Amino acid sequence: MSWGPAGDESGSSVQPITERPRRVVLRTQDGVAVDAFHEPGDGPPDGPVFVLAHGFTGDLERPHVRRAARAFAQRGAVVTFSFRGHGRSGGRSTVGDREVLDLAAAVEWARSLGHARVVTVGFSMGGSVVLRHAASHRGRTEARTDAVVAVSAPARWFYRGTAPMRRLHWVVTRRSGRMVGRIGLxxxxxxxxxxxxxxxxxxxxxxxxxxPLLVVHGDRDPYFPVDHPRMLAAAADGGAELWLEPGMGHAEHAASDELLDRIGEWGSAAVAAQ
Structure with a gap:
């Protein structure tokens, strides 16, 4: 992986924690350019860095992503990035498969800036990515995470049990749907x-x-019913905390400021206890 400010020559030396926002283009293991942004935040100097993985059709500039980033910035530094095929990033979306490499590049960059403790927080598609990333990057110092939060994440692939998911499958699997995705979304x-x-x-x-793993889900999620978070928590065999949020819908849009603050508090406490 390589990184550097957009338009500048990139470098790969480890640097101290930056005191100003910094936007860069990362290069993933498979060569995709990923747009990423680091904000020092208002938390304590020894606080964690929150690496935020957005949902499908999001990007780091979307208002709901920025709102989540502002909430986490009260507890520590924040890295946001746009998954491949989204925003200013290159490549095409694989809807949760190769996106693990995008997150790994963002975590490696965060650590290169001097952050010793990383909390990955993913929403919807991003929730599935943070789970798969944590499972596949254990023991890799540069890309590992120290705590994981999956919000509104699916438990299994190819789910079509709700109308929103059937529409999403049309967007992803049909040529006309992908055109709608490119132009409209x-x-x-x-x-x-x-x-x-x-x-x-x-x-x-x-x-x-x-x-440490936290699974967060709304009991009114129109995409994935509550059997999904319950399956995820059960698979952890007591190693995960489950929050079923009354009245909450889906992902970043539905997460209240209060919930985002609680997630930030959980992440800070989880890494501080290690």
């Missing part, structure tokens, strides 16, 4: 099926321990 989607099918979120959860 500003999301460029890869046209090919997964090969091989990646490890599912629920299959990833048992591999995360002993890293």
């Amino acid at each position: 500003r999301t460029r989607i890869h046209p090919h099926d997964w090969d091989p099918v990646p490890l599912s979120p629920v299959e990833s959860v048992p591999l995360i321990a002993p890293t």
Whole structure:
């Protein structure tokens, strides 16, 4: 992976924690350019860095992503980035598969800036990515995470049990749907099926321990009903905390400021206890 300010020559030396916002272009393991932004935040100097993984059709400049970043900035530094196929990042979205490499690049960059403790927080598609990333990057100092929060995440692939998910599958799997995604949703989607099918979120959860894990889900989520978070928590076999939020819908849009603050508090406490 390489990084550097957009338009500047990139470098890879470890630097002290930056005191000013910094926007860079990261290069993933498979060569995709990922737009990323670091904010020092208002938390204590020894606080964690929150690496925020947005949902499908989001990007680091979307208002709901910025709102979440502002909430986490009260507890520590924040790294936001746009997944491949989203915003200013290159490539095409694989809807949760290769996106693990995007998150790994963002975590590595955060550590290169001097942050010793990392909390990954993912919403919806990003929630599935933080789970799979935590399972697949154990023991890798540069890309590992110290605590994981999955908000509104699916437990299993290919779910079509709700109308919003059936519409999403049309967007992803049909040529006309991908055109709608590109023009209407500003999301460029890869046209090919997964090969091989990646490890599912629920299959990833048992591999995360002993890293602290928080699963957050709304009881009025129109995409994924509450059996999804319950499956994820059960797969952790007592190693995860589950918050079922009354009246909450789906992902960043539905997360209240109060909930975001509680997530930030949980993340700070989880890494401080290690």
